[in-house]
Amino acid sequence: MLTLAFDTTSKTAAVALLKDKEILYDTIVNTGLNHSEVILPAIDQALRRESLKINDIDLFACTIGPGSFTGVRIGVSTLKGLILATGKPAAGISSLAALALNAGKTSKLICSMMDAGRGQVYAAFYRYDKNEYLEQIGVERAVQPKNVLLDIDEEIDLVGDGAINYADIICKNKKIIIDPKLPKYIKASSVGILGIRKFHRKDLLNTETLTPVYLRPADARPKKALFEN
CATH class of the missing domain: 3.30.420.40 (ATPase, nucleotide binding domain)
Structure with a gap:
């Protein structure tokens, strides 16, 4: 089974390809550009690298939050588009669960x-x-x-x-050490691994059940009127 996994919820974007549980391709994109500008080209590059087409993919897996509000929306929209374009199954993954790996x-x-x-x-x-x-x-x-x-x-x-x-x-007043060598951002291969597990548990999404996970209201607020009574 071929799985295409990606993440856009954090400061970096990430894309991976897995064949069953073997990681074929795993990259993190940190160009400073908006994720909407990089995620589709990054997916295309991954497919080209492995000589694959989008219809060769058997499962899509994507983080659906929490995270950057804009990033979460970009990921969910991209996943919906892939589901509609291919009719293939998809798994929504918690960004925090993927990070835990x-x-x-x-x-x-x-x-x-x-x-x-x-x-x-x-x-x-x-x-x-x-x-x-x-x-x-x-x-x-x-x-x-x-x-x-x-x-x-x-x-x-x-x-x-x-x-x-x-x-x-x-860590104040606690005996805790944070290892700075551990990756601090989400790896798309982790998203794929969790997605495959959901696939086998038949815990999948469609365009109607796919919704982003926000843990608080959006950062953006309406601007106040220039003149208020």
Whole structure:
């Protein structure tokens, strides 16, 4: 089975191709351009690299949030377009779950943190079960960094740019070390791996059930009128 996976929810965009669970192609695009300008060319480049066409793909997997509001919308719109164009199945993946795979297989609790702006992070906890499947613990939240680990009293791996950017606040008075060598952004291959798992569980999306995940209202606010009574 060929899977095309991509992410546009963070500061970087990412695209991967997998054959079953073998990673054929995995790249992160960080050009400074808007994700809407890079994601389709990046997908096209991945397909050309492996001498494939879009109709050769058996499964699409894409992060659907949380993350950058514009980025989430771009990813969801792109995924909808691919579903409509090909009729192939698709899986929607939590960006925080995909980020958690950066920690690798571990017996410790994993906390994924994406910098959400406004002095907040998007955060969620994960743990590998006895079958080595990643399972979410609790709910995804938009929260101030100082409050992420308030009730945590065990060894934990922190991953993501939110953990790195707010390390001094998060780790204050706690015996936690954040490994700066771990990738801080989402790898599309991780999105693909989680997508394949959803495929086998028949947890798939269509254009009607595909909706973005936002954990707070959009950053953009209507401008005030120039003249108010």
